[in-house]
Amino acid sequence: RYTFPASDAAAVVFDLENGGCWDKATETHLAKEGDRTVTGWRHSTGWAKDQRVYFAAEFSKPFEKFETIGDNYARASFRTTDGEQVSLKVALSPVSVEGARENLAAELPGWDFEETAKAADKAWNDELSKVKIETADETARRIFYTALYHTMIAPSLFCDVNGDYYGSDHAIHRNADFTNYTTFSLWDTYRAAMPLMTVLHPEKMADIVQTMLTISDEQGRLPVWHLWGNETDCMVGNPGIVAVADAIVKGIGGFDREKAF
The missing domain is CATH 1.20.1050.60 (alpha-1,2-mannosidase)
Structure with a gap:
């Protein structure tokens, strides 16, 4: 969820070139579908020699303009009022753009940001609650449940x-x-x-x-x-x-x- 000032040039930039560690893009693609959706893929080499990620990204508001710079970068531009919030949902697939679209439709069909965050909190709490500890030491509690969270990534x-x-x-x-x-x-x-x-x-x-x-x-x-x-x-x-x-x-x-x- 992005919060913008009043602007004729508010934008979200897609960057498919830069990756973590020594990961390097080998083939990328960005395209717009209609006036709210961006799709594409990023193939790269690095820790995984042949990594393939496909995505579908949908905005809550139509963009005014969509521009690409080569295959690696794109800019979705908006006209916004002061404090206006624009949401963006992104789904990934290891198989195809179509798979990403289906994942998005199945896993996050709505636009309620607060409810989505609340559902994520509940999902993590349900998993973390599989282990209950008793201690008066709040620091120890935080350390324990942070470590437990790390085991579930x-x-x-x-x-x-x-x-x-x-x-x-x-x-x-x-x-x-x-x-x-x-x-x-x-x-x-x-x-x-x-x-x-x-x-x-x-x-x-x-x-x-x-x-x-x-x-x-x-x-x-x-x-x-x-x-x-x-x-x-x-x-x-x-x-x-x-x-x-x-x-x-x-x-x-x-x-x-x-x-x-």
């Missing part, structure tokens, strides 16, 4: 609402019968964070293990440090084995145990 969803995902074999897989994940920082997480997930989020573990087995089918081995459909081979060892074995000995179901073995 990854693995992250890597599929569209219809189940489509971008595979480790660099192919699009349609209507998968499991929820596909990515951001498997396994060298960092196999000792404690992944075992904690089996305790706090057992309902997610079947899909997480199935994702790892599917990655093995697609690239010939379990993930080491997997990111956006790419094996980064960051760090050493084969920690995927530990995560899958841990789920098996704890009785997690929902996947082919013999295949996993």
Whole structure:
């Protein structure tokens, strides 16, 4: 939600060139659809050698003008009154612009900013409330729940609402019968964070293990440090084995145990 002064040149700029760390854009595209929607994609190389992100962005107000500078930059301009607020919703897809559009329609159809923020707070509180601690030390409480929040950032969803995902074999897989994940920082997480997930989020573990087995089918081995459909081979060892074995000995179901073995 952007709050503008009175202006004939209020604008939101899209930048597809600059990325974090050593990530470098290799192919980008920006286009307008109607007078409120911007779509496009950004392919890049970096930690993930072939990262592909597609997006659909919709404004709450029609833009007066839409300009592109090459393929990397775009400017959506507005005429605004003093204190006027313009909202923007963005959805991502690892598969296509169409997938991003469908994700946006399914996951955020409305425009109530306060209700959306309230729903996000509730979703996080529901997850964080899986662990309750008793302490009079407010600092300790903040440290604990901040750390617990950090354990829930990854693995992250890597599929569209219809189940489509971008595979480790660099192919699009349609209507998968499991929820596909990515951001498997396994060298960092196999000792404690992944075992904690089996305790706090057992309902997610079947899909997480199935994702790892599917990655093995697609690239010939379990993930080491997997990111956006790419094996980064960051760090050493084969920690995927530990995560899958841990789920098996704890009785997690929902996947082919013999295949996993």
